[in-house]
Amino acid sequence: MQPSEKALVPFVSVEHMMQLVHHVGLDAMLTGIAEAIEQDFARWDRFDKTPRVAAHSAVGVIELMPAADDAHYAFKYVNGHPRNTREGLQTVTAFGVLADMTTGYPLLLSEMTLLTALRTAAMSALAAKHLAPKGATTMAMIGNGAQSEFQCRAMQALCGITKVRLFDTDPAATRKCMANLKDSGLDITACDSPEEAIEGAHILTTCTADKRNATILTDNMVGTGVHVNAIGGDCPGKTELAAEVLHRSSVFVEYPPQTRIEGEIQQLPEDHEVTELWQVFAGTAPGRTSDRQITLFDSVGFAIEDFSALRYVHEKVKETGMALPLDLLADPDDPRDLFGMLTRAAP
Amino acid sequence: MQPSEKALVPFVSVEHMMQLVHHVGLDAMLTGIAEAIEQDFARWDRFDKTPRVAAHSAVGVIELMPAADDAHYAFKYVNGHPRNTREGLQTVTAFGVLADMTTGYPLLLSEMTLLTALRTAAMSALAAKHLAPKGATTMAMIGNGAQSEFQCRAMQALCGITKVRLFDTDPAATRKCMANLKDSGLDITACDSPEEAIEGAHILTTCTADKRNATILTDNMVGTGVHVNAIGGDCPGKTELAAEVLHRSSVFVEYPPQTRIEGEIQQLPEDHEVTELWQVFAGTAPGRTSDRQITLFDSVGFAIEDFSALRYVHEKVKETGMALPLDLLADPDDPRDLFGMLTRAAP
Numbered sequence: 001m002q003p004s005e006k007a008l009v010p011f012v013s014v015e016h017m018m019q020l021v022h023h024v025g026l027d028a029m030l031t032g033i034a035e036a037i038e039q040d041f042a043r044w045d046r047f048d049k050t051p052r053v054a055a056h057s058a059v060g061v062i063e064l065m066p067a068a069d070d071a072h073y074a075f076k077y078v079n080g081h082p083r084n085t086r087e088g089l090q091t092v093t094a095f096g097v098l099a100d101m102t103t104g105y106p107l108l109l110s111e112m113t114l115l116t117a118l119r120t121a122a123m124s125a126l127a128a129k130h131l132a133p134k135g136a137t138t139m140a141m142i143g144n145g146a147q148s149e150f151q152c153r154a155m156q157a158l159c160g161i162t163k164v165r166l167f168d169t170d171p172a173a174t175r176k177c178m179a180n181l182k183d184s185g186l187d188i189t190a191c192d193s194p195e196e197a198i199e200g201a202h203i204l205t206t207c208t209a210d211k212r213n214a215t216i217l218t219d220n221m222v223g224t225g226v227h228v229n230a231i232g233g234d235c236p237g238k239t240e241l242a243a244e245v246l247h248r249s250s251v252f253v254e255y256p257p258q259t260r261i262e263g264e265i266q267q268l269p270e271d272h273e274v275t276e277l278w279q280v281f282a283g284t285a286p287g288r289t290s291d292r293q294i295t296l297f298d299s300v301g302f303a304i305e306d307f308s309a310l311r312y313v314h315e316k317v318k319e320t321g322m323a324l325p326l327d328l329l330a331d332p333d334d335p336r337d338l339f340g341m342l343t344r345a346a347p
Numbered sequence: 348m349q350p351s352e353k354a355l356v357p358f359v360s361v362e363h364m365m366q367l368v369h370h371v372g373l374d375a376m377l378t379g380i381a382e383a384i385e386q387d388f389a390r391w392d393r394f395d396k397t398p399r400v401a402a403h404s405a406v407g408v409i410e411l412m413p414a415a416d417d418a419h420y421a422f423k424y425v426n427g428h429p430r431n432t433r434e435g436l437q438t439v440t441a442f443g444v445l446a447d448m449t450t451g452y453p454l455l456l457s458e459m460t461l462l463t464a465l466r467t468a469a470m471s472a473l474a475a476k477h478l479a480p481k482g483a484t485t486m487a488m489i490g491n492g493a494q495s496e497f498q499c500r501a502m503q504a505l506c507g508i509t510k511v512r513l514f515d516t517d518p519a520a521t522r523k524c525m526a527n528l529k530d531s532g533l534d535i536t537a538c539d540s541p542e543e544a545i546e547g548a549h550i551l552t553t554c555t556a557d558k559r560n561a562t563i564l565t566d567n568m569v570g571t572g573v574h575v576n577a578i579g580g581d582c583p584g585k586t587e588l589a590a591e592v593l594h595r596s597s598v599f600v601e602y603p604p605q606t607r608i609e610g611e612i613q614q615l616p617e618d619h620e621v622t623e624l625w626q627v628f629a630g631t632a633p634g635r636t637s638d639r640q641i642t643l644f645d646s647v648g649f650a651i652e653d654f655s656a657l658r659y660v661h662e663k664v665k666e667t668g669m670a671l672p673l674d675l676l677a678d679p680d681d682p683r684d685l686f687g688m689l690t691r692a693a694p
Contacts, residue, residue: 006436007361013674014354018692053400055415057448062420064411068402073409075424077444079451085682089353089450093676097424101404103436104426113677117685149686173683180686326673327360329440330460332493335432336520338464339496339527345365 007331010323012110012313020313020322021114027157030150032316034122034129034158036308044278046070047304049255059083067303073099074307076112080235092116098310108314109326112306119309120301121150123254124229125158128203130280130287131252131295132227136202137162142194142216143208143232144168144177151205151231152177156186159203163187167197195221206240207231213267219244227288228296233264235300243267249296252277252287254305263298274298354678357670359457359660367660367669368461374504377497379663381469381476381505383655391625393417394651396602406430414650420446421654423459427582438556439463445657455661456673459653466656467648468497470601471576472505475550477627477634478599478642479574483549484509489541489563490555490579491515491524498552498578499524503533506550510534514544542568553587554578560614566591574635575643580611582647590614596643599624599634601652610645621645 012020021029040047048068055062060081067074076096084091094112099105128136139161141148145168155161164186168174174190181188191197198204198221206216209232219242222228228249233239241264251274253259265272277297279285288295317323332341359367368376387394395415402409407428414421423443431438441459446452475483486508488495492515502508511533515521521537528535538544545551545568553563556579569575569592580586588611598621600606612619624644626632635642664670679688 011673014677015674015692018689019694021689022693048402050400050402053397053411053413055395055397055413055420055448057415057417059449060451062415062446062448062451064400064413064422066400066402066411068404068409070404073402075411077422077446077453079446081449081451084450087450089452090676090678090682093452095453095675099409099424099426101402101409102406102428103431103434104407104409104428105436105440106424106442111675111677114685114689145683146685176681176684176687180684180690326358327362328442328458330361330437330458332437334523335437336492337523337527338461338493340523342365342368342461343527345362346369347366 007327007329008325009106009328010108010317011326012108012317012323014111014114016322016324017111017114020316020320023320023322024316026153030118030122030125030154030157033119033309033312034126036312037119037123037305038126038281040304040308041278042282044282051258065303065306067307068101071101072307072311073101074310076303076306078116096306096310098314106328108310108317109328110310110313115309115313116306117147117150119305120147120231121154123305124151124205124231124297124299125154127252127277127297128155128159128227128229131297132159133202133225133288133291136227138165138201139203139205140165140197140201142167142197142206144173145207145209147207147231148177149180151207152181152186153184155203156184161203165189165191165197165199165201167191167194201226203227203229205229205231208240213237213239215242216240217245218242222248222294224292224294226294228294229299230264230296231299233298235262236266239264239267246296249294250275252280252295252297254300254302258302259298259300262300265298354674354676355672356453356675357455357664358673359455359664359670361458361461363669363671364458364461367663367667370667370669371663373500377465377469377472377501377504380466380656380659381473383659384466384470384652385473385628387651387655388625389629391629398605412650412653414654415448418448419654419658420448421657423650423653425463443653443657445661453675455657455664456675457657457660462656462660463653464494464497466652467494467578468501470652471498471552471578471644471646472501474599474624474644475502475506475574475576478644479506480549480572480635480638483574485512485548486550486552487512487544487548489514489544489553491520492554492556494554494578495524496527498554499528499533500531502550503531508550512536512538512544512546512548514538514541548573550574550576552576552578555587560584560586562589563587564592565589569595569641571639571641573641575641576646577611577643578646580645582609583613586611586614593643596641597622599627599642599644601647601649605649606645606647609647612645
């Protein structure tokens with residue numbers, strides 16, 4: 001017996017997601033996801049915003065991140081288990097679901113390890129588009145791990161960055177990043193220190209994995225007029241910037257209740273002034289207001305970004321069919337006859 | 348490129364779940380799920396218990412129900428959209444995930460529309476096994492919808508019920524239920540009224556769908572010494588029993604903070620005495636203590652039951668292989684080289 005159409009939910013595997021990126025084109029996909037995020041952030045008040053729901057153990061955390069508007073519901077499942085790499089497993093894996101608020105039916109099940117990397121980079125570039133100094137051409141990329149190439153490509157696609165200056169404490173990471181970007185058209189320089197990496201940079205991106213309060217950028221490394229894109233400080237006890245940098249900057253955040261716990265500003269008093277990015281996108285709060293201002297995006301990742309990314313992928317799946325139909329939902333001919341459906345399925 | 352083993356998560360479709368039920372046998376599966384629930388309830392304090400996370404709209408609700416112990420994490424996605432039936436869709440659909448707490452990796456993705464029906468019936472029968480009068484042979488089944496056959500079969504398999512007396516306001520539902528149970532070995536009587544259905548019954552099961560405060564069982568319908576299995580009252584504003592019945596009964600519940608909001612006892616003061624079933628299963632609280640006592644299970648459904656059901660299915664999938672491997676997790680050779688994996692997947 002073939003399941004009916006109503007029982008089927010499109011599934012985007014890792015393989016399908018990679019095919020989709022190559023089909024759409026990485027630049028177009030980053031740009032498209034950034035547009036979806038910008039649209040969704042601009043109608044911020046229409047969203048049902050829930051804090052993450054976390055289950056902690058001694059070795060890691062599993063989180064559910066839901067968000068909904070009138071039309072759609074989305075959640076992401078994401079884990080964080082730093083010791084996984086010892087066994088050849090990923091520290092972070094993720095998948096998510098987009099659903100129809102009118103029927104409660106899932107519309108899409110998707111891998112989200114790759115999609116999270118794409119939406120995080122799209123979000124950074126979107127923030128930089130609004131905040132970076134005019135004519136910015138050069139980005140320092142400190143931390144050359146799994147997110148670094150996505151950051152470089154998104155800043156190139158959305159903000160016109162032409163030069164990236166790479167640094168990582170592990171030169172192998174920098175070599176990997178350079179190799180992955182060799183056909184990107186970016187002018188790439190491998191640097192021997194963070195100080196060398198930030199020379200002449202208009203955007204300073206920090207994306208290191210050290211799970212402690214580190215100081216990747218000290219106060220004297222951050223000159224006037226730059227944009228700081230702080231990705232790595234994203235959970236309690238994990239920060240990358242000297243508090244002095246934060247005090248000299250105009251700080252922009254996704255969702256203050258979450259960022260004050262997880263972001264760089266966990267180092268600051270709870271009432272430290274921040275600007276919510278959705279207000280900048282909606283035009284109700286200023287972004288950069290002077291050439292000498294230091295703008296700083298304290299990125300931690302918010303559920304609406306996943307919502308937007310899933311919404312974008314759902315549209316692309318409808319266009320391309322790049323998904324596998326999964327028999328996820330029971331669909332008996334008579335809704336009251338679930339048992340009869342089961343009985344009739346006997347071999 | 349084939350995804351590696353680590354990237355694959357077994358998926359139990361509706362079709363696979365039906366195959367699994369027929370392979371294991373319905374009685375054995377109901378019994379097995381009940382045993383899993385009994386084991387998990389008996390170690391109640393080991394669980395991280397979180398309230399459901401709900402997203403409401405004008406026409407329905409989507410909920411995530413997580414639960415975790417030291418070894419496993421599980422969540423269920425479930426919607427409730429009463430108007431769906433107008434468009435030939437299910438009111439409730441569900442799916443869930445079991446994951447490994449040590450790595451955060453999903454172990455199983457499963458349909459849970461059928462599985463929820465199975466675990467709800469298993470939980471009812473498990474409660475009745477501890478609470479119903481000794482030698483109970485006859486059950487009244489009031490409300491003959493999608494859950495009714497599962498209830499009858501579970502009470503037969505776990506509690507030795509041999510006779511069921513059916514009533515529904517819609518005779519077509521009763522006819523459907525009778526037809527589905529015709530080969531069960533149960534002695535089945537279709538009744539014209541709830542009063543007729545409860546004649547001689549030792550267990551009174553109510554499972555109606557009316558979304559309001561209804562009175563399926565009035566005070567004078569419930570005699571001494573019976574066990575009431577109240578399934579249908581399961582959300583705010585939806586109850587099935589007269590408050591007087593509750594006052595005369597010993598009330599047993601899954602998780603009081605949830606049942607006081609969603610169950611029959613929403614009609615009673617917040618401090619009304621209830622017994623938690625896990626204590627009965629663990630032997631730290633009495634179940635039935637006299638022949639004349641009315642015991643009442645105020646069932647609303649709790650996340651640990653889904654956890655137990657998924658744990659059971661995961662074991663059976665390991666034994667039988669009845670699942671489809673899904674390429675859900677990105678697994679690059681070098682965890683830091685997600686971008687390289689994407690690049691190498693270019694067509």
